Amino acid sequence: MASNLAVAVLNGIVWGLIMALIALGLNLIFGLLHIINMAHGALYMLGAVFSWYVIELTGNYWLALCVAPLAVGLIGLALERGLLRTIEDKPLVTIICTFGIMLVLQQLALTYFGGTARRIALPIPGRFPLFDLQYPVMRIVIAAISAAVMVALWLFLNRTRYGLWMRAVVQDREMAVALGIPVHKVYMWTFVLGSVLAAFSGVLAAPIVSVDFMMGREILIMAFIIVIVGGMGNLWGSVITAVVISLIHGVGSIFVVPSTATVFSLGFMILVLLVRPQGLFGE
Amino acid sequence: MPGDAILVLEKVCRNFGGLMAVNFASLSVRKGELRALIGPNGAGKTTLLNLITGIHAATAGRILFKGEDITRLTPDRISHKGISRTLQITSLFSGLTVYENIWAAAQSRKRFFNPLARPEAWTDVREKTGRMLELTGLADKAGAVCSELSYGDQRILEMGIALSTDPELLLLDEPTAGLSTQESMALVKRMRAMLRGQTIVLVEHDMGVVMELSDRLTVLHYGEVLAEGTPAEIMANDEVRKVYLGK
Amino acid sequence: MLPDKWKAAAFPLAFVLVAAVLAAVPFFEDLFYQTFLTEVLVWALFAISFDLIFGYVGLLSFGQALFFGLGGYAVAIPTLKLGMGTGSGLLLSVAVPAAFAAFVGFFSVRLTGIHFVIITIIFALIGSTVGETWTSLTGGADGLVFMPPPLDLGIAQLDLMDIRTTYYLVLAIVAISYLFLRRMVRSPLGKVFVAIRENEERARLIGYDVRRYKLLAFVIAGGLSGLAGGLYTLSLKYASATFLHWSVSGHAVVYAIVGGAGTLVGPVLGAGLIMALEHYLVNLLQATDLVVGAVLVSTLLLAPMGIVGFLRGRRK
Helix, strand or coil: CHHHHHHHHHHHHHHHHHHHHHHHHHHHHHHHHCCCCCCHHHHHHHHHHHHHHHHHHHCCHHHHHHHHHHHHHHHHHHHHHHCHHHHCCCHHHHHHHHHHHHHHHHHHHHHHHCCCCECCCCCCCCEEEECCEEEEHHHHHHHHHHHHHHHHHHHHHHHCHHHHHHHHHHHCHHHHHHCCCCHHHHHHHHHHHHHHHHHHHHHHHCCCCCECCCHHHHHHHHHHHHHHHHCCCCHHHHHHHHHHHHHHHHHHHHHCCHHHHHHHHHHHHHHHHHHCCCCCCCC | CCCCEEEEEEEEEEEECCEEEEEEEEEEEECCCEEEEECCCCCCHHHHHHHHCCCCCCCEEEEEECCEECCCCCHHHHHHHCEEECCCCCCCCCCCEHHHHHHHHHHHHCCCCCCCCCHHHCHHHHHHHHHHHHHHCCHHHCCCEHHHCCHHHHHHHHHHHHHCCCCCEEEEECCCCCCCHHHHHHHHHHHHHHCCCCEEEEECCCHHHHHHHCCEEEEEECCEEEEEECHHHHHHCHHHHHHHHCC | CCCHHHHHHHHHHHHHHHHHHHHHHHHHCCHHHHHHHHHHHHHHHHHHHHHHHHHHCCCCCCCHHHHHHHHHHHHHHHHHHCCCCHHHHHHHHHHHHHHHHHHHHHHHCCCCHHHHHHHHHHHHHHHHHHHHHCHHHHCCCCCEECCCCCEECCCCEECCCCHHHHHHHHHHHHHHHHHHHHHHHHCHHHHHHHHHHHCHHHHHHCCCCHHHHHHHHHHHHHHHHHHHHHHHHHHHCEECHHHHCHHHHHHHHHHHHHHCCCCCHHHHHHHHHHHHHHHHHHHHHCCHHHHHHHHHHHHHHHCCCHHHHHHHHHHC
16 A cells, blocks of 8 residues: 555656646746647647657657657747747637647647557666565656756746746736837747647656557646646646646545546636636736 | 716725725715716726726725615626716727617617517617617718727717616716817717716816816825815815826 | 618528528438438537537637537437437437536636636536446447437327438428527627627626626527537437547537638538538548648638638628
């Protein structure tokens, strides 16, 4: 029992940190562009799918971790420049548009990658003892990488000129324009950054879950839940919520059926939306 | 001649966070009068109108309309009590035609909307819409989508919408804001033609308009009622001069 | 300019013409087209019910699949497990989803904009999660296969195992629903809906209880989405928890947007065109969602008012 609980807690933290990265990307895009990016889950899926191809070709997971997010970042760049730019100021239209993009990306993955789920071998195969069970070292590495990326993101937002610009645009868009901040450029790079984060977490998740063209669909909803409960536009609210929800979900699943846990977390989200639409950590 | 009090505010308060936007404001508007509400920016004039129409809830105090407590009612219920208003930033059904805008307001006094009724069969609403179009002087533009109207016409249209709900009390929030002097004068003239003895509360910055139209003035300052009286009395009030001249 | 008399006659004429052509199809074509058109009509009904809340009231709901799926089960479960007739099943396929829509709407209409979109997705997700888990009742993702008993109309018994009969039944119900909605959006009630879409605050200030009207529209749309689901299940002889998934709502969204939201005729056109496109391209590309997504995105960029909106704009 103790070992089961320990595994559930560790899994909750690992998965929570991956989810936090996905939610951060979604939340950054929402906070800046006011776009609810329905294609975010598909970008996460593309990250995983691209990494599978890179690993097939080179056998190197770490190369995939670098290449796949960049490739998805390019796709994000094309989407923002080519499609979203003209409709950015209409939130409902962008929801529908990104839904269309989601359909296209999922279908492309189905056509070229295929409908069957594929596994990626653990790049670090070792395990360490945890009570009477063995826990994969790789998962701890994944969690550490996620945490490192979050620290890097924090540094980027707080210590660089671009990060400062991004925060200024979130605070007050008109003022940012008046100050001469190139708002459209900031939008573009934010969307790219959000896409890269989604893809990066896709690569990180790939060795844990299996790679599948539909893998982004449920993740998208989980990411929504996290962003809303943590507060839209509130990045650290997302991180805390992601870890807490994953822990509750992970530990709770020992005691109840997973679908019961899902229904409860969905019900909780409705409650948050109705009572505190600004999120639990919003002002 | 002005009669009994139609609108009474008793020590009404509203704070946003720590800011007291309206601070123990008491005032009484008599039936048939035109009351101007003046005061520097941020004095709480628009907030006061928002409290009367239920857009914001008062934190304390009571608002009585025709002797009935309306403090806790929602905007739609308050509209049905007989209070209507225009907003500082023009608020229209912008994608609809002038005709459809007036119609939407003209039919609003109906209690039941049969989903299978034909609008043509509602002759009373049709006649009222036609009448209001004449009154606003926009009859020849009835088919135009209202976002294509000139700004001045939009202000008049909003007044027409507000009047189409048959209000006894009409609240006007800076009707001449953003208009040239010439347009303001045209609007005031049009307004006079449109009114039929309704009680008016007017928030206005243009003192010329205020002096010309109003029976009495209430001066707000930092959410408090500073002074009240006829235009002549207010002009002679030292405190008001201080506030307005900033000395 | 056409004289007003002609204008007034244009719709009834066009409607009768289209209905007549559709009614004539079974005399000329093989069964395939009847099956295909049945499906188009069902999705068209789903799309116009969505158009009522999106195109006329301005509420973007991605949760209509919940009512669609419930409508399916409201036909399948009573006939399969309780031995009830198809007629009562069809009535239930309106009533049960409408009741659920009243519950969901009661909470949802308190929210606006993207919050509304998200809460409708969540409600649908709860529905599909419960549906997939509660297999003893719903059959889960595998669904329920059933044989609808003949529909007793008093004067005649309709054998719903017959494709042609089913086609006529669906055609009649969809046509009546279309006329009902068309009448409603033009009625004074429809004018309240449109006023709310254009400016909620103004609508409230002239005396409309905005939440109440939104809820009313949501319930009507929910009932009609349910009817679409009921007819779908009747024609397939199959109901499944996968119909409840929020992404199924995407069908209605796509058809309405591509055809032209807020026009009623647009979503019908959108359903027909896209499904035809899917049908003809499926062998060529093996990638129908690709086409759907691409058509959707390009419509949003090139003709944001949809096909009908685009044509009307050009005529002006």
